[in-house]
Amino acid sequence: MFRQLADLLRNQIESGELGPGEPLPSELRLAQEYNISRTTVRQAIGQLRTEGLVTVDRPRGTFVRVPEPIEIIPLARGEHASARMPTDAERRKYRLGEGVPVLVVTAGDGTETVHPADRVQLTRP
Amino acid sequence: MFRQLADLLRNQIESGELGPGEPLPSELRLAQEYNISRTTVRQAIGQLRTEGLVTVDRPRGTFVRVPEPIEIIPLARGEHASARMPTDAERRKYRLGEGVPVLVVTAGDGTETVHPADRVQLTRP
DNA sequence: TCGAATTTGTCCGTATGTATC
DNA sequence: AGATACATACGGACAAATTCG
Numbered sequence: 001m002f003r004q005l006a007d008l009l010r011n012q013i014e015s016g017e018l019g020p021g022e023p024l025p026s027e028l029r030l031a032q033e034y035n036i037s038r039t040t041v042r043q044a045i046g047q048l049r050t051e052g053l054v055t056v057d058r059p060r061g062t063f064v065r066v067p068e069p070i071e072i073i074p075l076a077r078g079e080h081a082s083a084r085m086p087t088d089a090e091r092r093k094y095r096l097g098e099g100v101p102v103l104v105v106t107a108g109d110g111t112e113t114v115h116p117a118d119r120v121q122l123t124r125p
Numbered sequence: 126m127f128r129q130l131a132d133l134l135r136n137q138i139e140s141g142e143l144g145p146g147e148p149l150p151s152e153l154r155l156a157q158e159y160n161i162s163r164t165t166v167r168q169a170i171g172q173l174r175t176e177g178l179v180t181v182d183r184p185r186g187t188f189v190r191v192p193e194p195i196e197i198i199p200l201a202r203g204e205h206a207s208a209r210m211p212t213d214a215e216r217r218k219y220r221l222g223e224g225v226p227v228l229v230v231t232a233g234d235g236t237e238t239v240h241p242a243d244r245v246q247l248t249r250p
Numbered sequence: 251t252c253g254a255a256t257t258t259g260t261c262c263g264t265a266t267g268t269a270t271c
Numbered sequence: 272a273g274a275t276a277c278a279t280a281c282g283g284a285c286a287a288a289t290t291c292g
Binding site for chain 2: 003006007010047050051052072075076077078079080081082083084085099100101102103117118120121122123124
């Protein structure tokens with residue numbers, strides 16, 4: 001059931017019915033609207049949070065995430081790249097929202113640079 | 126309180142006290158051990174799941190994640206790559222563990238291919 | 251300035267379902 | 272068949288922070 005609600009909200013976001021920065025209905029309202037418990041509503045919203053689709057500003061409400069401007073980073077010869085979830089320390093350092101991975105670029109000498117995945121795109125020039 | 130338990134378990138994992146593939150105590154055992162509700166235990170374990178530190182094999186138990194063998198994928202000329210968290214549907218499709226991002230490679234014609242980030246490394250040949 | 255209302259966060263207890271051993 | 276273990280859903284209660292009259 002919580003998946004159905006998550007799918008429903010995700011569709012509203014991806015269709016533009018809920019635009020970036022717009023608030024979702026409150027947990028209580030959603031629970032009453034669909035006749036489910038607040039626990040189940042929170043589970044659905046938790047799903048969207050881990051997907052990085054919404055952010056929560058407590059106790060103001062839950063909002064559709066606003067896209068970050070994208071920076072283009074070239075992948076130099078001999079470098080390789082991977083992605084993972086950040087550590088807590090990295091989350092604070094780069095001020096990452098929930099559900100935002102990091103891109104790790106490793107140079108030939110083993111030096112690693114970390115980039116927030118919601119602001120960076122790798123290209124091969 | 127659930128954060129304290131999550132920190133405690135995370136320390137046991139990172140210190141090697143709980144090695145890869147080893148099971149965590151069951152939710153019920155943890156709840157009794159620390160005199161907290163199973164709800165709170167589940168919240169703590171949920172935290173570790175979103176961090177990608179543990180996987181759950183229902184209903185066998187919860188285990189410290191075993192690192193995946195890595196496949197090397199070249200980034201062709203004109204392609205670009207980014208990373209994000211998968212949707213629930215993608216998680217099922219690619220059999221992704223929780224807390225595992227996806228690498229999205231976009232070709233020149235706009236075609237997107239999705240790779241599990243815990244098994245793939247991008248290189249520039 | 252004060253207090254009420256709103257909204258999310260946390261914790262508890264209970265029950266039932268489902269898959270594994 | 273029975274025990275075990277995680278998944279899901281319900282309900283209630285209080286805390287913390289913001290907003291607003």
